[in-house]
Amino acid sequence: MLVLDRVGKTYPNGVRALDGISLAVAPGEIFVTIGGSGCGKSTMLRTISGLDPPTQGRVVLDGTIITAPHEQIGIVFQEPRLLPWLHVADNVGFGLEGYPKLERRMRVAGALDRVGLTDKARVWPRELSGGQAQRVAIARALVPRPQVLLLDEPFSALDAFTRADLQDHLLDLWADLKPTLVMVTHDVEEAIVLADRIMVLRAHPGRVYEEIACDLPRPRDRQSAAFDFVKRRVLAALDRSLDRGAPTVEEGETRAAAGGGLWW
Amino acid sequence: MTAGVEQAGVPQAASKAGAARVLRPALGLLLPIALAVLWEIAVRMGFSNGRLVPPPSVIWNTFADLAATGELQQHAFATIWRVAWGFLFGVLAGTILGAIAGYSALTYRLLDPTLQGLRAVPSIAWVPLFILWFGIFEASKIILIAVGVFFPVYLGVMGAVLSVDRKIVEVGRVFRLSGLAMVRRILLPAVMPAYVIALRAGLGLGWMFVLAAEFLGASTGLGFLLIDGQQLGKPAQIVAAIVAFAILGKASDWLIVLVSSPFLRWEDRFARA
Numbered sequence: 001m002l003v004l005d006r007v008g009k010t011y012p013n014g015v016r017a018l019d020g021i022s023l024a025v026a027p028g029e030i031f032v033t034i035g036g037s038g039c040g041k042s043t044m045l046r047t048i049s050g051l052d053p054p055t056q057g058r059v060v061l062d063g064t065i066i067t068a069p070h071e072q073i074g075i076v077f078q079e080p081r082l083l084p085w086l087h088v089a090d091n092v093g094f095g096l097e098g099y100p101k102l103e104r105r106m107r108v109a110g111a112l113d114r115v116g117l118t119d120k121a122r123v124w125p126r127e128l129s130g131g132q133a134q135r136v137a138i139a140r141a142l143v144p145r146p147q148v149l150l151l152d153e154p155f156s157a158l159d160a161f162t163r164a165d166l167q168d169h170l171l172d173l174w175a176d177l178k179p180t181l182v183m184v185t186h187d188v189e190e191a192i193v194l195a196d197r198i199m200v201l202r203a204h205p206g207r208v209y210e211e212i213a214c215d216l217p218r219p220r221d222r223q224s225a226a227f228d229f230v231k232r233r234v235l236a237a238l239d240r241s242l243d244r245g246a247p248t249v250e251e252g253e254t255r256a257a258a259g260g261g262l263w264w
Numbered sequence: 265m266t267a268g269v270e271q272a273g274v275p276q277a278a279s280k281a282g283a284a285r286v287l288r289p290a291l292g293l294l295l296p297i298a299l300a301v302l303w304e305i306a307v308r309m310g311f312s313n314g315r316l317v318p319p320p321s322v323i324w325n326t327f328a329d330l331a332a333t334g335e336l337q338q339h340a341f342a343t344i345w346r347v348a349w350g351f352l353f354g355v356l357a358g359t360i361l362g363a364i365a366g367y368s369a370l371t372y373r374l375l376d377p378t379l380q381g382l383r384a385v386p387s388i389a390w391v392p393l394f395i396l397w398f399g400i401f402e403a404s405k406i407i408l409i410a411v412g413v414f415f416p417v418y419l420g421v422m423g424a425v426l427s428v429d430r431k432i433v434e435v436g437r438v439f440r441l442s443g444l445a446m447v448r449r450i451l452l453p454a455v456m457p458a459y460v461i462a463l464r465a466g467l468g469l470g471w472m473f474v475l476a477a478e479f480l481g482a483s484t485g486l487g488f489l490l491i492d493g494q495q496l497g498k499p500a501q502i503v504a505a506i507v508a509f510a511i512l513g514k515a516s517d518w519l520i521v522l523v524s525s526p527f528l529r530w531e532d533r534f535a536r537a
Contacts, residue, residue: 051437069438081435085453085530095439097449124530 001026001062002148002180008056009043016205017043028178032195034185036242040206041184045152048182049075074141075150078157080133082125088136089121095144111139114173131162142173151183167193188234192227193220198234202241209241318500326500340508342484343474350409351470358417366425383415387473391480405477412473413466420462424455457531460524464517471513
């Protein structure tokens with residue numbers, strides 16, 4: 001269980017990026033945070049990763065307080081961040097330095113196979129397309145089998161087709177090992193395709209604005225009415241979080257849906 | 265479907281690349297050889313007596329004579345020996361101080377202004393002091409060369425360490441690399457391309473400084489050969505020594521490129537076809 005307990009982050013220059021974020025993410029849950037730019041969603045992810053520990057409150061994973069990068073927490077950044085001097089296979093195996101050679105090779109081969117890049121094992125990162133490179137980055141983060149995988153807008157730099165493809169891919173990989181996924185995105189559709197729970201973050205400072213459960217059956221059909229309904233709900237919450245007012249989903253409609261027991 | 269086409273194309277492309285590998289350096293020889301031939305013809309035809317600018321044949325003969333008596337080897341070896349030691353010390357000091365100054369902001373603030381101040385001193389200005397301190401023999405020469413090598417290496421390493429991408433370092437942090445592992449697995453490979461360039465710049469200065477050192481009182485070395493040629497009025501010997509410098513400088517630079525190339529194969533270089 002990953003718990004954030006009143007997590008706040010104030011930068012040395014006095015800027016408060018996060019304020020009193022409390023949440024609990026169950027093992028194997030897919031938790032997606034969404035919000036306008038600059039609302040602190042990346043900061044939240046970085047506090048969980050241990051790269052930038054919180055200045056208030058604490059991040060706890062199974063009783064361990066996280067103040068530095070932890071072996072049970074992997075992260076995929078917005079950019080692939082592959083090491084350009086290592087072949088793809090060595091990039092994937094980067095986190096397995098201490099493992100016996102044979103096991104390392106097996107795991108790397110397995111991971112490359114899972115992301116469909118076996119033929120790229122002996123290739124330099126610069127020779128990969130954007131989508132391929134991000135797949136390698138995901139493989140690299142998953143190969144040490146972390147309990148929690150953090151994803152910081154991992155697909156935002158990709159074209160729409162590749163993005164949809166990688167979302168499906170991510171779900172496949174998730175289904176294998178069922179790690180907890182905590183993802184940050186500004187793409188509402190992406191959030192709904194993936195999430196069990198969506199959290200809308202509000203900026204200045206970053207606070208939990210609203211949590212929306214999302215338990216549509218998988219695989220999720222982007223064209224379905226149910227999908228569209230959740231989408232409108234999230235958009236409305238986002239809108240309100242940005243103080244634009246004008247909710248697009250009427251209260252009555254939401255309540256009726258709740259009564260139908262569809263979403264929570 | 266495209267795989268077949270690519271495979272068929274490979275051997276042809278490879279042989280073409282092989283031919284290009286031989287021909288491309290040859291292209292660089294075209295200009296000096298043409299000039300040499302023209303000058304040779306000009307002297308043979310009597311347009312010039314070639315006394316102050318000896319024709320290639322005379323230079324070649326001087327070269328051959330010097331080599332036959334063993335003088336050329338002796339002088340070249342003395343110079344190479346000095347450059348090698350000076351380069352070694354300069355690189356060691358430049359690498360260590362450059363890495364520390366790049367890594368730690370405090371050291372940078374402490375060290376860098378002084379070093380930049382020293383860098384502004386024309387290096388020949390050190391010569392009288394070094395001779396007083398270290399005598400007129402090898403030590404002062406080697407130290408002068410080391411000073412020349414030091415600055416480009418120091419600047420190159422420091423700049424390279426400073427410009428290592430924070431995002432790449434973060435990858436190392438995510439995988440919990442300790443200080444030494446971080447240096448070995450992230451920082452070292454990341455600075456490698458800039459380091460090789462710094463080494464090459466340092467070596468170039470090393471060859472410049474060996475000459476300065478040898479001008480100031482040496483009884484061996486290619487620099488001595490130059491001075492000797494001037495004092496005895498033997499322009500062919502001067503040109504022969506210059507040519508020897510050019511060959512040795514180019515060869516040593518090529519050696520660095522050769523040794524470092526396996527470590528830099530990953531670079532996404534601007535390829536000149």
